[in-house]
Amino acid sequence: LAKTTQPISMDSYEGQEVNITCSHNNIATNDYITWYQQFPSQGPRFIIQGYKTKVTNEVASLFIPADRKSSTLSLPRVSLSDTAVYYCLVGDRDAGNMLTFGGGTRLMVKP
Amino acid sequence: DTGVSQDPRHKITKRGQNVTFRCDPISEHNRLYWYRQTLGQGPEFLTYFQNEAQLEKSRLLSDRFSAERPKGSFSTLEIQRTEQGDSAMYLCASSERGINQETQYFGPGTRLLVL
Numbered sequence: 001l002a003k004t005t006q007p008i009s010m011d012s013y014e015g016q017e018v019n020i021t022c023s024h025n026n027i028a029t030n031d032y033i034t035w036y037q038q039f040p041s042q043g044p045r046f047i048i049q050g051y052k053t054k055v056t057n058e059v060a061s062l063f064i065p066a067d068r069k070s071s072t073l074s075l076p077r078v079s080l081s082d083t084a085v086y087y088c089l090v091g092d093r094d095a096g097n098m099l100t101f102g103g104g105t106r107l108m109v110k111p
Numbered sequence: 112d113t114g115v116s117q118d119p120r121h122k123i124t125k126r127g128q129n130v131t132f133r134c135d136p137i138s139e140h141n142r143l144y145w146y147r148q149t150l151g152q153g154p155e156f157l158t159y160f161q162n163e164a165q166l167e168k169s170r171l172l173s174d175r176f177s178a179e180r181p182k183g184s185f186s187t188l189e190i191q192r193t194e195q196g197d198s199a200m201y202l203c204a205s206s207e208r209g210i211n212q213e214t215q216y217f218g219p220g221t222r223l224l225v226l
């Protein structure tokens with residue numbers, strides 16, 4: 001399984017755009033990139049998933065360069081409620097395998 | 112609320128006791144996963160079911176741990192002879208095989224404290 005590396009923590013202020021970058025140098029051809037969000041005392045929540053280029057949904061955007069060795073989760077105009085841990089995961093598209101979580105990035109949004 | 116429920120939400124037990132947790136996945140999901148999460152760490156995979164078949168187990172799942180999904184719906188995770196090191200959040204997730212990589216939906220977890 002591809003290993004991921006992401007910053008341990010980040011600080012931001014309300015209304016700013018936050019970009020969290022994840023490195024996955026050993027990503028395999030069949031691997032997708034998925035981001036989860038976790039609030040304290042809750043289970044992780046799916047945010048976004050992509051394979052290449054750019055993916056956007058109502059919550060975030062995911063930018064994946066051509067070599068796919070990294071990806072960037074972009075959160076537009078964060079609010080205090082976006083304070084959470086964000087996990088970057090890569091995994092084979094052949095579902096049924098477990099998710100391998102790293103330590104995640106603790107995002108603190110300040111007023 | 113993802114639609115995955117877990118019971119109980121909290122459990123305090125004494126070392127050496129047995130505990131059992133229950134997970135009710137989203138009804139149409141045929142895949143069910145158990146993870147364990149300790150403070151400050153990401154969730155760690157424990158085991159996975161497709162319908163009623165247990166297809167994969169992590170080496171973290173010692174012989175004191177057992178999981179079942181008897182009818183391919185709800186699942187139970189039992190820990191026998193609990194140890195203080197078993198204190199953690201136990202998370203359940205479910206998914207449905209799709210064309211693209213599946214999305215796993217997590218429950219709220221069961222927080223276990225072994226005294």
